[in-house]
Amino acid sequence: MIIVIDALNKDRFGDLLDEMFQLRARVFGDRLGWEVEIVNGREIDQFDRLDPAYVIGLDNEGHVVSCVRALQTTGPHMLSDVFQVLLDGEPPLRSATLWESTRFCVDTQRLCRDGNTMKAVSLATCELMIGSLEYARRSGISDIITVIDPVVNRVLKRSDNAPYDYVGSTKQMGKVPAMAALLDCTEERINRVRAFAGIDHDVFASDESVRALLDARNAAMDTVTAGGVEWMAILSEMEEPELPVLxxxxxxxxxxxxxxxxxxxxxxxxxxxxxxxxxxxxxxxxxxxxx
Amino acid sequence: MSADLIDLGSESRQADSFVTFLDQICERFELDHAAYAGTNPVSGAVHGYVNYPEPWKRHYAENGLHRIDPTLLVASRSIAPVDWQRLERTPGFDKTFRDACDFGITDRGLTIPVRGPYGDIGMLSVTRDCSIAEWNKLSAHILPDLQSVAVHVHDTVMRSDALSRALRYPTLSTREREILQWIAAGKSQQDVGDILGISHRTVEVHLRSGREKLYALTTPQAVGRAIMLGLIYPL
Known part of the structure; x- marks a missing residue:
C-alpha cells in the first residue's frame, strides 16, 4: 500500500519518515555508495527541508519498503542545484506540469526476508511506480524527470515503464553513474505497469487506515515510537538552503x-x-x- | 492553450490587468472566484489580487483572516494542488469559512501552490459553488491547465520590479532554443521531432518548458518573445 506524506500530514507520520530516512541511508549510503551525508543512520539532505512530497510504500505490517521524493521544477530542486553536471552545463527544464523525482529506492533486504523471492521486490517496485505516477497525474502533472542510476533504469525498462527519453548524459556520481530520465504520467503508462505487475486494485491507503495500522502494531508490541524525533533534530540542525539573493x-x-x-x-x-x-x-x- | 487569456508577459503590469486575468480564468475554467497571493523575498514585497465581492474582501481584511486562513497558510507548503476538502479539520478553516458562508462564499475550492527559484512562493486559489461530485469532476479536468496558469501569474507578478526581472532573464537550453527555432521556421511539432530525431513527447516537454521560461502562454507568443530577446533568429 502507498501513502503520500507532505507538509500537511507529516506531523502525524513522523515515525514513517524516520524509517524512510533510515532506508535511504542503507540504500544510498551503504549499498550504492552514493556521496550522501548520513547522520545517526539517517540520510537527509537540504532538499528534505523544502517540504517535498514523499510517496512511500508500506508492507502489511506498516513498515516502509519503498520510497521516492517529489519536488516542483519551478522552484529549487536537485537538477537545478546539485545534479547540474548531468545536464552538460545546460539549464534544467522548468515547467508547472513537470515534477522532479529523486531518491527512488526499495528495501530489498526486508522484502526478501521470510523466504520471499525477487517477485516481492518487483511487486513493491511496481506499486511505488504506480503510486507516484498516479499521484502526479491527479495533481495535474504531465511528466516526471527522475534522477536514477543504470540499475533503476533497467528496472524501469523491465517493468514496461521505460523512460521515453533522457536529458543530458550519464555521469559518474561517486561510485555509480547517474542519469536524468523522462517519464510521462499518462494513463497508458500507468496501465502498462499495472498489467506487468498484475496490480488492479487502488494502491493508496488513507491516512486514517495507515495511522490505525501503525498504532495497533505499536500497541501489540507494547512500544512507544519516538515519533521521528531523530530526523526532526537532524533537519533542524542543517543549514538553511541559500535562497534569497543579497x-x-x-x-x-x-x-x-x-x-x-x-x-x-x-x-x-x-x-x-x-x-x-x-x-x-x-x-x-x-x-x-x-x- | 489559453489563446483567450490575455498575455500577462507583455502587459504593462498594473493591478487592473491582474484582476482582469483572474476574471478570465474564472470564465474560461467555469469558476466563481479566483485569488492570487505571493511573496517576493528579493524585493521584500507581498502581492495579492482577488476578484471576490467587495464586502467579503473588506470583511476578510478587517478581521485579519489572512492570518488564520489555511487555504493560504497551510496550502502553500504542499507541492501538489490542495483541495480544500483536505483542510476541513485544519485550525482556522471553520472560522474562515463560517464567515464566508454569510457572504455567499463557498468552501468548495482548491489552492495551487507555486515555488519560484529565489525562495518566492505564490498561490492561486479558485472556487466554485457546486455539488462535490460536480466539483471533483471539474477540478480533475482543469488542473493541468490551471497549474500552468498559476505559474504564469506568479512569474509575472514576481517580475514586477526591475531587479527581479533582471534575475529572471530567460535561460533556455540549446534543445529548447533549437525546437523554438524550427517552430519559428514553420515546422509542426511532429516535423521538429523527425528533424531532431527525438520523440513527439520530448519536443512537447521542452516546448512547454521553453514557453514557461519565456513567460508565454502560447507557442506563438513564445516564438515572438524569443526573437525579441535574440535567442532565436526571425525567418
Whole structure:
C-alpha cells in the first residue's frame, strides 16, 4: 500500500519518515555508495527541508519498503542545484506540469526476508511506480524527470515503464553513474505497469487506515515510537538552503560576469545589467563597476 | 492553450490587468472566484489580487483572516494542488469559512501552490459553488491547465520590479532554443521531432518548458518573445 506524506500530514507520520530516512541511508549510503551525508543512520539532505512530497510504500505490517521524493521544477530542486553536471552545463527544464523525482529506492533486504523471492521486490517496485505516477497525474502533472542510476533504469525498462527519453548524459556520481530520465504520467503508462505487475486494485491507503495500522502494531508490541524525533533534530540542525539573493552577491556576480566575459558581446550584456541595476536605483553603489 | 487569456508577459503590469486575468480564468475554467497571493523575498514585497465581492474582501481584511486562513497558510507548503476538502479539520478553516458562508462564499475550492527559484512562493486559489461530485469532476479536468496558469501569474507578478526581472532573464537550453527555432521556421511539432530525431513527447516537454521560461502562454507568443530577446533568429 502507498501513502503520500507532505507538509500537511507529516506531523502525524513522523515515525514513517524516520524509517524512510533510515532506508535511504542503507540504500544510498551503504549499498550504492552514493556521496550522501548520513547522520545517526539517517540520510537527509537540504532538499528534505523544502517540504517535498514523499510517496512511500508500506508492507502489511506498516513498515516502509519503498520510497521516492517529489519536488516542483519551478522552484529549487536537485537538477537545478546539485545534479547540474548531468545536464552538460545546460539549464534544467522548468515547467508547472513537470515534477522532479529523486531518491527512488526499495528495501530489498526486508522484502526478501521470510523466504520471499525477487517477485516481492518487483511487486513493491511496481506499486511505488504506480503510486507516484498516479499521484502526479491527479495533481495535474504531465511528466516526471527522475534522477536514477543504470540499475533503476533497467528496472524501469523491465517493468514496461521505460523512460521515453533522457536529458543530458550519464555521469559518474561517486561510485555509480547517474542519469536524468523522462517519464510521462499518462494513463497508458500507468496501465502498462499495472498489467506487468498484475496490480488492479487502488494502491493508496488513507491516512486514517495507515495511522490505525501503525498504532495497533505499536500497541501489540507494547512500544512507544519516538515519533521521528531523530530526523526532526537532524533537519533542524542543517543549514538553511541559500535562497534569497543579497546585494553583495549581485555585485560579486556582476563583477565576475564583466571580468570573465569570453567576448565583447557578453561583456556588453553584463554591463547593461549593471546599468539597469544602477538606473533603477536597486543597487546604486554598483556604478563603480561601469565607470 | 489559453489563446483567450490575455498575455500577462507583455502587459504593462498594473493591478487592473491582474484582476482582469483572474476574471478570465474564472470564465474560461467555469469558476466563481479566483485569488492570487505571493511573496517576493528579493524585493521584500507581498502581492495579492482577488476578484471576490467587495464586502467579503473588506470583511476578510478587517478581521485579519489572512492570518488564520489555511487555504493560504497551510496550502502553500504542499507541492501538489490542495483541495480544500483536505483542510476541513485544519485550525482556522471553520472560522474562515463560517464567515464566508454569510457572504455567499463557498468552501468548495482548491489552492495551487507555486515555488519560484529565489525562495518566492505564490498561490492561486479558485472556487466554485457546486455539488462535490460536480466539483471533483471539474477540478480533475482543469488542473493541468490551471497549474500552468498559476505559474504564469506568479512569474509575472514576481517580475514586477526591475531587479527581479533582471534575475529572471530567460535561460533556455540549446534543445529548447533549437525546437523554438524550427517552430519559428514553420515546422509542426511532429516535423521538429523527425528533424531532431527525438520523440513527439520530448519536443512537447521542452516546448512547454521553453514557453514557461519565456513567460508565454502560447507557442506563438513564445516564438515572438524569443526573437525579441535574440535567442532565436526571425525567418
Amino acid at each position: 546585494p553583495e552577491d549581485i555585485q560579486d556576480y556582476c563583477r565576475a560576469q564583466i571580468e570573465n566575459a569570453p567576448n565583447e558581446a557578453e561583456r556588453a550584456a553584463a554591463l547593461r545589467l549593471v546599468e539597469v541595476l544602477v538606473r533603477q536605483r536597486i543597487h546604486p553603489a554598483m556604478h563603480q563597476l561601469v565607470s
